Each structure stands twice: as C-alpha cells, then as structure tokens.
Amino acid sequence: MAHEKIIYWAYDNKGRISENKFRSIKDNKEKLQVLAYVKLNSDTKIMELKNSQDNNKGNIYYIISSDPVLKLIKSRQAG
Numbered sequence: 001m002a003h004e005k006i007i008y009w010a011y012d013n014k015g016r017i018s019e020n021k022f023r024s025i026k027d028n029k030e031k032l033q034v035l036a037y038v039k040l041n042s043d044t045k046i047m048e049l050k051n052s053q054d055n056n057k058g059n060i061y062y063i064i065s066s067d068p069v070l071k072l073i074k075s076r077q078a079g
Helices: 019-027 069-077
Strands: 006-012 036-042 060-065
Touching: none
Parallel strands: none
Antiparallel strands: 006 036, 036 060
16 A cells, blocks of 8 residues: 555565455454554655656655564563
C-alpha cells in the first residue's frame, strides 16, 4: 500500500499480503492475522515520478514491527 510519502507492507504466514486482500479483510471487519509490518517513510514524495534532472535529496526511515515477536519477547522476560 502506498501514500505520497509512505509505503507499507503487511505479511502473514503465506508471505506478503496484497493490497486487495488487506482492504477486503479490513472492509469485512475480519481478524487480520499479520505476522509483521514494514513501513517506509520519506520526507519527500516517494510515488511521484521524478524528472531525470531532478536532484532532490531527502531522508527516509523504515519501521519493522511484529506483534507475535514482541509478545514472545515479553513472555520470555516475564518468565
């Protein structure tokens, strides 16, 4: 899925979840079984086509999050 300055992916146990499947699950209020999210965020527009002479520079960062991994870490710290 993408927005002007953000691109993100969601993964389940079968791999990357397509945007259509993700939206369908959300629209039907089903439980989404996500193993991990990857989010790419930029201070400049990512999806905009750039002219070859355009030398704009920007910053980008990424976040990888996984509730199952965080829960596992938390349970091991508690035990």
